Amino acid sequence: MDTILRLAGQLGQSWELWLAALRLDPDVARVLDPSTTWFTVIVIAVLAAIATMIGQAVVLFVNQVRRWALGFSVAVAIAGILGSHLLEGLLLWGLASVAFTEPWTAWQIFKVVILSSAPHVFQFLTAIPLLGPAINRLLSIWGMLVLWAVVWATFGTGPWASATLVLIAWLGMLLIGNLLGPLLAGARDRIWRAATGRPLHLDTSFLLALVAESEGNPT
Secondary structure (H helix, E strand, O other): OHHHHHHHHHHHHHHHHHHHHHOOOHHHHHHHOOOOOHHHHHHHHHHHHHHHHHHHHHHHHHOOOOHHHHHHHHHHHHHHHHHHHHHHHHHHHHHHHHHOOOOOOHHHHHHHHHHOOHHHHHHHHHHOOOOHHHHHHHHHHHHHHHHHHHHHHHHOOOHHHHHHHHHHHHHHHHHHHHHHHHHHHHHHHHHHHHHHOOOOOOOHHHHHHHHHHHHHOOO
């Protein structure tokens, strides 16, 4: 019974912290309070990951990506999102270490960055036809604003210094992501083709080749 009560209390903390993050409320500073456990923050990240998985799965399914290819594509997308948060945290930590004499620990930064995923709990809405890309951009900007609010409230750096740090880290993450994105996408496709003998996304030329092969080798 005590375990259930403790779990309920931590879930209640997650709910309150999530709402505070969405509202850009200064109360988000509680994320670094000793009473706020990693479980409280990770619950938010898990919900955001599930919502992202749903949105990605629906979009891929509509685009005729099926079965194992669907699961592989979703898993890679989730890994990419987690990697981008990790990269953003490392950049923010590095910038803060240079800019401020009082050191921020990597664990503090990662806790703050994980909380910035709060808006992505609505990521399943990206499955809405035509509006998906716009919603995705809106959630990304909202997440950046959450990160700004948390950094400002938690570390007392002031609104402009916090905005500068977050913006540089965010732009750095986008730049590195755009540079590495094509390379990682190519590696993903090569891994899938090596494992299955098929491209991850079946294009017209591959389908026509299959038809030609079947016509040339009738059963």
